Amino acid sequence: MAVRFGILVFPGSNCDHDAYHAVKHVAGQEARFIWHKETKLGDVDVVIVPGGFSYGDYLRPGAIARFSPIMQDVIRFAREGGPVIGICNGFQVLCESGLLPGVLLRNASLRFICKYVHVRVEQTDTPFTNALQPGQVLRIPIAHGEGNYFAPKEVLERLEANGQVVFRYCEPDGRITEAANPNGSAHNIAGIVNEQRNVLGMMPHPERCVEALLGSEDGLGIFRSLIRHVAGVSV
Numbered sequence: 001m002a003v004r005f006g007i008l009v010f011p012g013s014n015c016d017h018d019a020y021h022a023v024k025h026v027a028g029q030e031a032r033f034i035w036h037k038e039t040k041l042g043d044v045d046v047v048i049v050p051g052g053f054s055y056g057d058y059l060r061p062g063a064i065a066r067f068s069p070i071m072q073d074v075i076r077f078a079r080e081g082g083p084v085i086g087i088c089n090g091f092q093v094l095c096e097s098g099l100l101p102g103v104l105l106r107n108a109s110l111r112f113i114c115k116y117v118h119v120r121v122e123q124t125d126t127p128f129t130n131a132l133q134p135g136q137v138l139r140i141p142i143a144h145g146e147g148n149y150f151a152p153k154e155v156l157e158r159l160e161a162n163g164q165v166v167f168r169y170c171e172p173d174g175r176i177t178e179a180a181n182p183n184g185s186a187h188n189i190a191g192i193v194n195e196q197r198n199v200l201g202m203m204p205h206p207e208r209c210v211e212a213l214l215g216s217e218d219g220l221g222i223f224r225s226l227i228r229h230v231a232g233v234s235v
C-alpha cells in the first residue's frame with residue numbers, strides 16, 4: 001500500500017513540486033498538494049512543509065505562513081503523532097508555529113547560500129532516518145538566506161541530551177568543524193526533531209538530491225525512512 005504524502009502549498013512555496021516529484025515519481029508513493037487555505041489535511045500519512053519563500057519572507061521567514069488556516073490541522077496531526085517534515089522554509093514555518101524549538105536567523109555571512117554541503121546523521125531512531133546509518137555522511141544541497149539555527153543555551157543542552165539533533169554540518173569525512181558550518185548554526189545543527197520525534201525540521205533539501213542525474217541520491221534515504229515508518233516496508 002502506497003504511503004500518502006500531503007505537501008503544503010503557501011503563496012511563495014517553490015520546492016513543493018520538487019517534493020512531489022521525489023515522493024511520487026522517484027519513491028513511487030501517493031502525493032497530493034494541500035493549499036494553505038484548506039482547514040483539513042484529509043487522509044494523509046505524512047505532511048511535508050516544503051521550501052521556498054512563503055509570503056515573500058516578510059517579517060521573518062515562516063512568520064506569516066504559520067497563521068495559514070491549514071497550520072491548525074498540521075498542529076493537530078503532529079500532536080497525534082503524525083510525521084511532519086519541514087524542509088528549509090518548512091523548518092522555519094515549524095519553528096514559528098511552535099512545533100519545533102528555536103529559530104532560524106540570517107546566515108552569519110548575511111548572504112544567501114546555494115551549494116552542496118555534507119551533513120552527518122546523528123540519530124537513526126526517528127521516522128525520518130531509520131533507513132540510514134548512524135554517522136553516515138550525506139551530500140545534500142542547501143539554498144537559504146536564513147538558516148542559522150539559534151536557541152537559548154538551555155534549549156540547546158536539552159536538544160543534545162535528548163538526542164534531538166538529527167543532522168549536523170560536517171566535513172566530507174564526517175568531522176564536525178567550524179569550517180563545515182555554512183551559516184553559523186549553533187552546534188553545527190542542520191536538522192532537529194521535537195521531543196516526540198515525529199516532527200523534523202532541516203535546512204538542507206533532500207528532495208533536490210534523489211536522482212543520480214541531479215548529482216546525489218542521498219536525500220532518498222529520508223523518504224525511504226518515512227515509507228518504512230508508515231508502511232513497514234523497505235524500499
Ligand SMILES: NC(=O)CC[C@H](N)C(=O)O
Pocket residue numbers: 050051052053054057061087088089090143144145146147
Ligand atoms: N529554499 C528555501 O526554502 C529558502 C528559505 C528562506 N526563504 C530563506 O532564504 O532562508
